[in-house]
Amino acid sequence: MRVLIVDDEPLILNGLVKIIGEAAPLGTEVFRADNAFEALELMTECMPDVTVTDLHMPEKNGFELIEAARESGLCDRFIILTGYDEFEYVRRALRTGVMDYLLKPLGKDEIAALLERIEQELPSEADPEYSNHAKRILAYTKTHYMNDLSLDHLGELMSLHPKYISSLFKRVTGDTFVNYLNGFRIKEAQRLLRSHGRLSANAIGKKVGFEDKHYFTKVFKKYTGMTPGAYRDEGKLEYPASGEEACGAAGLELRDKRS
Template identity: 65%
Template sequence: MKILIVDDEPLILRGLMKIVEEAAPPGTEVRAANNVSEALVVMQAYMPDVTVTDLNMPERNGFELIEEAREGGLCDQFIILTGYEDFDYVRRALRVGVVDYLLKPIDKSEIANLLAKIAEDLPPDSDSEYTVHAKRILLYMEGHYMQDLSLEHLADLMNLHPHYISRLFKKETGDNFVNHLNTLRIREAQKLLKACWHLPVNVVGQRVGFENKHYFTKVFKKYTGITPGAYREDGVTESTDGGDSC
């Protein structure tokens, strides 16, 4: 199991590292980050199974870390740590679906039991299993990229844990789920923009899975460097007959 601990106070972070290393199941790897920005960088390469994060940090807090990490498919299991015994924090933590909410100072036996439970729920990760599951998921995405896809949807469909799919994508494609899906959608949008001149840009976006025209334009520009309209203008000399493929 791989654990990431995030806290902006160095002394507390070292203490948390020591406690977690002693409490975690054998073979667990533990890494640390001092803030949200550093944590997100570490996650890109490390892909932790669970992140233990403080809530109250300068610039960006623990809730923002959870949101960005999940959007990027970097981690989907979080344990919240805070020194504030405030029901509003508890309520918000539960609303974003954290594994648990612990008050500082943490109890070693409590976190040991929690980490043991998380470890038991993690699926095996042999290379052969990764390959089989990767082929199934990538093939499904090729045929259903235009639908409302998410890690949770794929997890339910494939009977796998969302985090397992996150790790699978990183291992097999070198990318995360969101980037892979967007790349696939933009590739198909490029084909439609050049082959089907009569289709409005917003319809092209809808056909590849983007319901919102502005979001489609934003993502398209991020991945290609130009807007869908500009890309279409560049391909004006290509097929514009609006045939069966449109």
């Protein structure tokens, strides 16, 4: 299990790392970040199974961190840790869907029981169904990547909890579900851009699962470093003209010289 701890106060962060490191199940990896931006960057590398975060941090608070992480598919389990015992915070935490709302100072027994419960929810390679689940989910994703896929949809289809599927994706592919799906879609879009010259970039985007052309361009550029149009133009330069096109070009050049 991977646990990320986020707190902007160094002394408290050090203490949390020590307490959680001692309380967590054997084999748990503990990562640390002192602000939300560092946490989001670290999430892309370590892909935590659960994030323990303070609420009151400069620039981006704990609730904003949770929202950003969920939107990017970087983490879906959160424990809020704060020194403020206020009903409004508790209510908002419940609405946000966090696993628990803990008050500082953190009790070792309390966090140990919570982390033990989380570990039991995670997919385990020792589970005889683990391999079958992974094969079914990956096969379905690769076959239906052009459809409107989500963890909730896969969970309902496979009769598995969306959080289980999210964790399984991370363990099997080393990536989040969203990144894996988008990466697969972009690879297919690249193939179509090179092989189907008559299809517009917008049509290709829809064909691989992106209904919004602006979002398709944004994601394509993120994965390839260029827009779909630029990628197609670059391909035209790399590949020589066909025999028919070459003859046509030669004829045109000859006519130009005679005129």
